[in-house]
Amino acid sequence: MLHAELDHAVGDVKLQVRFDVAPGQCLALAGPSGAGKTTVLRLLAGTLRPDEGRVTQGEEVWVDTGEGVCWAPERRRCGYVFQDYALFPHLSAWRNVAYGLRSAPARERRAAAHALLDRFGLGSRADARPATLSGGERQRVALARALAPRPNLLLLDEPLSALDARTRAAAGRELASTLHSLAIPVVLVTHEFGEAALLGDRIGVIDQGKVIQEGSPEEVAAAPASPFVADFTGAVVLTGTARAPDGELTIVELDGGGIAASTDRGAGRVALSVYPWEITIGRLGAVGDASAQNRLAARITSITKVGNRVRLGLAAGQPLFAEVTGRASEELQLAVGREVMASWKATATRLIPL
Amino acid sequence: MRRGWFPALLGAALAVTLVFLFLPVVAIFTRTPPGQLISTLGDPEATEALRLSLETTAIAVAVIVLVGTPAAYLLATRRFPGRSVVITLVELPLVLPPAVAGIGLLAALGPDGILGGALQDAHIMLVLQTAGVVVALIFVSAPFYLGMAQTAFGSVDPSLIEASRTLGSSEAASFARVAVPVALPGLAAGLALAWGRALGEFGATLMFAGSFRGITQTVPLAIYDQFATDFPAALALSAVLVAVAAGILLAVKLVFGQGMAVRAAR
Numbered sequence: 001m002l003h004a005e006l007d008h009a010v011g012d013v014k015l016q017v018r019f020d021v022a023p024g025q026c027l028a029l030a031g032p033s034g035a036g037k038t039t040v041l042r043l044l045a046g047t048l049r050p051d052e053g054r055v056t057q058g059e060e061v062w063v064d065t066g067e068g069v070c071w072a073p074e075r076r077r078c079g080y081v082f083q084d085y086a087l088f089p090h091l092s093a094w095r096n097v098a099y100g101l102r103s104a105p106a107r108e109r110r111a112a113a114h115a116l117l118d119r120f121g122l123g124s125r126a127d128a129r130p131a132t133l134s135g136g137e138r139q140r141v142a143l144a145r146a147l148a149p150r151p152n153l154l155l156l157d158e159p160l161s162a163l164d165a166r167t168r169a170a171a172g173r174e175l176a177s178t179l180h181s182l183a184i185p186v187v188l189v190t191h192e193f194g195e196a197a198l199l200g201d202r203i204g205v206i207d208q209g210k211v212i213q214e215g216s217p218e219e220v221a222a223a224p225a226s227p228f229v230a231d232f233t234g235a236v237v238l239t240g241t242a243r244a245p246d247g248e249l250t251i252v253e254l255d256g257g258g259i260a261a262s263t264d265r266g267a268g269r270v271a272l273s274v275y276p277w278e279i280t281i282g283r284l285g286a287v288g289d290a291s292a293q294n295r296l297a298a299r300i301t302s303i304t305k306v307g308n309r310v311r312l313g314l315a316a317g318q319p320l321f322a323e324v325t326g327r328a329s330e331e332l333q334l335a336v337g338r339e340v341m342a343s344w345k346a347t348a349t350r351l352i353p354l
Numbered sequence: 355m356r357r358g359w360f361p362a363l364l365g366a367a368l369a370v371t372l373v374f375l376f377l378p379v380v381a382i383f384t385r386t387p388p389g390q391l392i393s394t395l396g397d398p399e400a401t402e403a404l405r406l407s408l409e410t411t412a413i414a415v416a417v418i419v420l421v422g423t424p425a426a427y428l429l430a431t432r433r434f435p436g437r438s439v440v441i442t443l444v445e446l447p448l449v450l451p452p453a454v455a456g457i458g459l460l461a462a463l464g465p466d467g468i469l470g471g472a473l474q475d476a477h478i479m480l481v482l483q484t485a486g487v488v489v490a491l492i493f494v495s496a497p498f499y500l501g502m503a504q505t506a507f508g509s510v511d512p513s514l515i516e517a518s519r520t521l522g523s524s525e526a527a528s529f530a531r532v533a534v535p536v537a538l539p540g541l542a543a544g545l546a547l548a549w550g551r552a553l554g555e556f557g558a559t560l561m562f563a564g565s566f567r568g569i570t571q572t573v574p575l576a577i578y579d580q581f582a583t584d585f586p587a588a589l590a591l592s593a594v595l596v597a598v599a600a601g602i603l604l605a606v607k608l609v610f611g612q613g614m615a616v617r618a619a620r
Contacts, residue, residue: 072519078520083513
C-alpha cells in the first residue's frame, strides 16, 4: 500500500494531495497542465523534497518531514516512465533496460534485459539506439527499463502524450493490459480524461494542486462533482438557476435564455452537464425526438470532422457543442450560420450545485 | 542576375575569410624547404622544445579535465547565489593579456607572492621550473575547457539524471554513467580547444617560467628564440607545431566523431 500526504508550493500553486494506492491498483491523476501533476510524481520518486508531507510504501517510510526523513531516489526503487521517456541516448535499447540491474552479473543483466524487450515485442530492436526508435518503441523501452529492477511502485508521466494519434490507441490498450498484470501500486498522471479512464482503476481529478474528485472512471463520468470535472470529462456545461422541482423533473432557467429539465434534484444556482453525443440536432420547428424534454434553438458556429463524427459548435444563450454522424450532418445540410434545434433527454442531464 | 547578389556576397565573405585565415598556415609549409624540416627534427634544441611542449600541455590538460569537469558540472546544474559572479571569474583569464597573466602568476605564486612562502615551505618550486610552465598553461587554457564543458553539461536533459537516480544510481554514479557520456562530444571539443590554446601559450610562460632550454622552453618560446637568428629554423619549427596542433584536433574529432554523429541524429 502506498500512502501519500504531500504539501508543496510550486510557484503560485499550492499542491495539497492525500491518497492511498493498493498494490495492483492504478490511480490516474488527471487534470489540466499546471495542475501540479508531475510535481506529485517527482515528490513520490524523491527527485523533489516536499515542503511538508509523509510518504509510506509498505513498511518503508520514505518521507516524513516532521522526522526529517527523506529517502534519496536511488533508495526508493520506484519505476518512473518520464513524459518524453528520458531514454539514455548513448546506450542501446537493451543497455537502457539493463541500466537498473547493476547488482546482477553482466550475463544475467543482458539476458534479463533481452527477455523484457521480447515481452514488449522489441526483441529485434535490442541493439538500436533510442534516436532510431519510433515513438511507440521508445515508450515500450521506457516501460521495460522502469520495470526491469522490479520496482515496488510504478510512476508514469503522460505515458501516451508523446505518441501520434495513430499509435496512441494501440499503445494505450497494450499499456492498460501491462498495468493490470502488475502487483504493485501504480500512479499515473495525464491531462486527458479518456486516457485516465482507460488506464486507471481510480481517477483523481486534480486542479490547482488539489484532488477535487476521486472515484472509479464510471463514477466520475456519471456524477461529476463540479463543473470543472464535468468539463474535463468532455461534457457540455451550462449554468442556470433551478426552479423548485416540478414533479419528477427539475427545471433550470439557463443563463442567457432558455430552459432545460433534468431528472436530478437541485435548487438555486446549478451547473448542468450533458455529453455532446447525447445532443441531437434537428431542423428548426421540426418535431424532433419526441421523448427529448430539452430543446434549444441554436446557431451553428463551427463544423469540425473528428474521425467518422462531426463536432458542431453551437451558439445558444451559452455556447455548447454536439456530436452527430457524418451522414446526419449531410442529410440535414448543416452549415455554419444555420439555425437548428438542439435537443436532449432530461435523463441524460446532470445537475451540479454551484 | 540581380537576385543572386546576396548569395554571391556570402560566398565572397567566406572566400576572403578562408584566404586570410589559411594563407599564413600555407605559407609556413610552402616557405619551409623539406630539407630544413628534416634537419629541424634532428636539432636537439627543437626536439627538446617539442618534447617539453607535449609533456607540459598533456599534464596541464589532464589537470584541467580532472578538476574542471566536476567544477563545470556544478556550475551547469546547480543554482546558487553568486553563481554568475563565479562564472565571470572563471572566464576572466580569457580576456587577460598574456603578460598580465604572467605578472599575476608571479604576484600570486612567485617567491614574493601571496602563496610564495607557503609554497617555499612545502619545497615546491614553480618559477623558472617546468612545473611553472604547467601552471601557466593551466591558467590560460582552463577557461576554454570550463566554458565548453559547462555548456555541454547544461544541455544534458535533467530528466536523464532523474531517470538514472530512480534506477538506483547515486548522484555520483549518474554523473559518471550518464552526464559525462551524454556531454562527451562537448567535453571533447573543449579539451581540443584547451589543448590548442596550451600548445600556443607564449606570454604567461615566458614571464612566469622563463625560457630555458630543456626546462621551460616550449615550442613557441623556441620559435621566438630562433626567429632573431635563424628564420628558416623558426619557420620549420612553426610547421612542426602546426602539424602537431592539427593532429591533436583531428585525433579528438576522430575519437569522439561517432558521439557527435549520434547527437546530430537526435
